[in-house]
Amino acid sequence: MSKCRFIKAGAILGAAATVSIANAGDVDVYTLEFTSVDYWSGDQGALDPADANYNGQPTPGLEIGRAFGGFGCSNADVTVCWNTGSAYENWASECSMAMTMSDGTPEGEGYYGLVSIFPGQDAGATAEGECLTFTAPDPQDYDFLPFTYVVPSDGVVSMAVYSIWNDGTASRAGTVNTLTTYFELAAPLPEGCVDATGACAEVHAEPGCNDPSCCVLACDASVGGDPFCCDIGGTWDSTCVDLAVALCGIFQYECETTSGSPANDCVTSAADAVNGTVYPFNTTNANTDGPDEVGCGSAEEDLPVWNDIWYKVDVTSDSTLTATCCLTAEFDTKIALYNGGPIGSTYNPETLPEDFLACNEDCDDPTFFSSELVWSVTGGNQYFVRLGGYLQAFGTGDVRISWQEPDPPIEPQTCDNPGNDPVTQSADDSIATGGIACAANNITVDNAYARVYEKAELGGGTYAINCVNFGRANSGTYIPGVINIFKDPDGADPAPYVSLEVLASIPVGLYATPDLTALDTVSFGDKPLCVDLAEGETLVVELSYASSTDGFVTFAGGDNNATGATWIRSSPCGIAEYMMMTDIGFTNQWYVELSGTIDCSEDPGCPGDFNDDGVVDGGDFGTVLAAWGSCPSPCPQDLNNDGQVNGADVGLMLSYWGTCP
Numbered sequence: 001m002s003k004c005r006f007i008k009a010g011a012i013l014g015a016a017a018t019v020s021i022a023n024a025g026d027v028d029v030y031t032l033e034f035t036s037v038d039y040w041s042g043d044q045g046a047l048d049p050a051d052a053n054y055n056g057q058p059t060p061g062l063e064i065g066r067a068f069g070g071f072g073c074s075n076a077d078v079t080v081c082w083n084t085g086s087a088y089e090n091w092a093s094e095c096s097m098a099m100t101m102s103d104g105t106p107e108g109e110g111y112y113g114l115v116s117i118f119p120g121q122d123a124g125a126t127a128e129g130e131c132l133t134f135t136a137p138d139p140q141d142y143d144f145l146p147f148t149y150v151v152p153s154d155g156v157v158s159m160a161v162y163s164i165w166n167d168g169t170a171s172r173a174g175t176v177n178t179l180t181t182y183f184e185l186a187a188p189l190p191e192g193c194v195d196a197t198g199a200c201a202e203v204h205a206e207p208g209c210n211d212p213s214c215c216v217l218a219c220d221a222s223v224g225g226d227p228f229c230c231d232i233g234g235t236w237d238s239t240c241v242d243l244a245v246a247l248c249g250i251f252q253y254e255c256e257t258t259s260g261s262p263a264n265d266c267v268t269s270a271a272d273a274v275n276g277t278v279y280p281f282n283t284t285n286a287n288t289d290g291p292d293e294v295g296c297g298s299a300e301e302d303l304p305v306w307n308d309i310w311y312k313v314d315v316t317s318d319s320t321l322t323a324t325c326c327l328t329a330e331f332d333t334k335i336a337l338y339n340g341g342p343i344g345s346t347y348n349p350e351t352l353p354e355d356f357l358a359c360n361e362d363c364d365d366p367t368f369f370s371s372e373l374v375w376s377v378t379g380g381n382q383y384f385v386r387l388g389g390y391l392q393a394f395g396t397g398d399v400r401i402s403w404q405e406p407d408p409p410i411e412p413q414t415c416d417n418p419g420n421d422p423v424t425q426s427a428d429d430s431i432a433t434g435g436i437a438c439a440a441n442n443i444t445v446d447n448a449y450a451r452v453y454e455k456a457e458l459g460g461g462t463y464a465i466n467c468v469n470f471g472r473a474n475s476g477t478y479i480p481g482v483i484n485i486f487k488d489p490d491g492a493d494p495a496p497y498v499s500l501e502v503l504a505s506i507p508v509g510l511y512a513t514p515d516l517t518a519l520d521t522v523s524f525g526d527k528p529l530c531v532d533l534a535e536g537e538t539l540v541v542e543l544s545y546a547s548s549t550d551g552f553v554t555f556a557g558g559d560n561n562a563t564g565a566t567w568i569r570s571s572p573c574g575i576a577e578y579m580m581m582t583d584i585g586f587t588n589q590w591y592v593e594l595s596g597t598i599d600c601s602e603d604p605g606c607p608g609d610f611n612d613d614g615v616v617d618g619g620d621f622g623t624v625l626a627a628w629g630s631c632p633s634p635c636p637q638d639l640n641n642d643g644q645v646n647g648a649d650v651g652l653m654l655s656y657w658g659t660c661p
Contacts, residue, residue, distance in 0.1 A: 027184040032057040034179040038172035039161040046162035047111040056160035062151045069186035072141040077177040079133045082125040086167040087559040087588035089124035092134040100158045101149040109152045147212035168433045192230030200244040207234045214248035253349040255289035270310035273401040283307040283394040296359035297440035305334045308388035317379040319403040324372035326363035329397030332390040335371040340382040364571040410509035415467035419596035425564035431471030431517045436586045437554035438573035444553045448544040450567040455533040459598030464528040471591040473517045476551015481510045483522045486540040494540045495577040505642040517556035530600035557591035566590040606660035608653045616656045
């Protein structure tokens with residue numbers, strides 16, 4: 001089960017790596033005080049010294065290139081606000097520290113995000129226009145990964161307070177009433193670690209090892225290391241290797257099998273996958289030979305992929321790879337992917353932690369929480385698919401591994417024939433703020449949103465939909481989505497989902513939105529969708545998309561409903577059936593406009609009568625078979641307007657079968 005949760009759309013600054021191990025030697029500590037200063041989001045200038053919203057405090061005259069040891073804060077007293085005009089409140093957990101540092105490269109100088117001042121406090125004011133004060137008087141101390149970050153080339157280190165989220169109101173997120181921050185500069189690198197060339201996990205005749213962060217820990221007696229390992233004239237012996245492995249968390253590959261182990265129990269004996277093949281598996285007697293993976297986003301801090309088995313994929317052209325046991329595994333699974341280098345190359349399993357690409361915990365499986373991983377892969381490379389369990393789970397199932405050249409991006413659409421009677425449940429056309437989405441590690445998983453319309457909202461009779469205009473947001477790269485239009489025979493709640501009758505499905509490309517949000521559209525072109533609801537039935541408009549690989553995808557709108565509600569569905573967050581957004585604690589609403597005309601054409605024609613002989617029969621069915629597959633608009637045989645002629649269109653055609661009315 002993944003650690004998925006609903007979070008707000010927002011900008012996140014790249015974070016600096018920290019550890020919990022103290023640094024060795026003498027350190028110099030510098031303290032900075034913040035008193036009665038406002039703080040803003042990063043994209044409002046909070047981290048730009050030239051901006052009026054900047055609150056950074058500088059410490060000049062420091063030794064250029066000296067490594068940082070740690071940082072922290074205390075005496076925190078911060079007022080967090082729900083600004084007027086925002087769909088929801090700023091959270092205390094979004095109030096964070098940042099510091100100017102360098103990773104040793106010219107392009108790596110600047111502000112780095114550190115940590116939240118109030119970690120885990122996803123709360124704020126309870127009403128729009130109000131503020132709430134949070135306090136954390138006790139010290140919070142953190143250590144940097146040793147010798148990873150250094151004083152920038154200007155010798156100035158600044159610390160600032162900022163919000164990781166912009167509420168879209170052009171107002172400050174809150175006020176720092178009091179806050180004491182500090183940073184420390186670490187002692188110089190031990191002499192044996194300077195310019196050392198030997199690997200930390202290998203015995204060699206010289207002192208020290210080539211990873212300064214690990215070298216200093218292995219030689220630090222205060223954390224269990226041995227200074228001998230860094231003594232000039234000494235050697236990096238097996239004791240030093242053991243210390244480095246233990247203190248630095250170095251991954252050392254081991255795979256011990258038994259007579260009952262699966263043949264592909266080890267990455268070194270991975271099964272060669274054939275494109276599109278389904279493989280039965282049983283992980284009961286498999287060991288766990290791969291590294292822990294934080295990237296899986298598992299709940300309960302469950303980092304291993306337990307009882308893992310392996311498959312090798314050779315990809316000859318750039319493709320989209322899918323590895324899925326969704327609804328075909330009988331236990332809670334994880335699927336991870338690793339880059340194995342060029343096809344045919346000998347793979348070194350010691351590099352698995354560095355070769356990790358992606359992981360999926362949960363697909364739309366509310367029973368077993370099985371997995372489906374989709375990832376873009378590069379031609380000429382080999383990849384390793386790793387399948388295992390969550391919280392020591394193991395069992396049986398089937399996994400299908402396939403890859404194909406990705407479909408070209410769906411072209412943006414325009415509403416060239418807008419209707420005369422647009423319908424919206426929003427008070428205005430604002431799409432100022434991004435919405436809510438289920439996400440793991442700030443990357444969105446499967447989500448769907450809906451609006452529900454009663455017959456009276458559509459004029460009380462038939463209604464012809466020309467286009468659907470809607471707000472959305474995407475902080476990452478392009479992903480495909482779909483606008484589905486359903487009829488709900490039961491009305492009211494759009495549930496159960498399986499009872500909804502598909503009227504149309506239109507694919508839509510969800511491109512990146514550099515301005516945070518965008519107004520998008522899908523169009524029925526010159527063939528409007530005629531909606532004819534019986535009494536008690538409702539129309540459901542849905543935006544649905546699968547997991548992103550690198551971004552946060554959601555709807556856009558504001559807290560501006562005139563009628564109706566926004567509904568959300570996301571199995572990874574435990575919502576298999578639609579619920580109102582307000583029922584999970586969020587007030588933001590999705591902006592949707594139906595661009596259509598009350599009363600469909602007086603001559604509805606005869607759908608399915610493609611040869612115009614007044615009868616829907618076998619002759620028309622033959623034209624459907626001739627058009628089978630991808631069928632770009634205009635395509636009369638594509639009865640549900642989804643860009644494909646397939647079984648769904650056959651089903652609609654059968655409903656029209658016989659003499660035309």
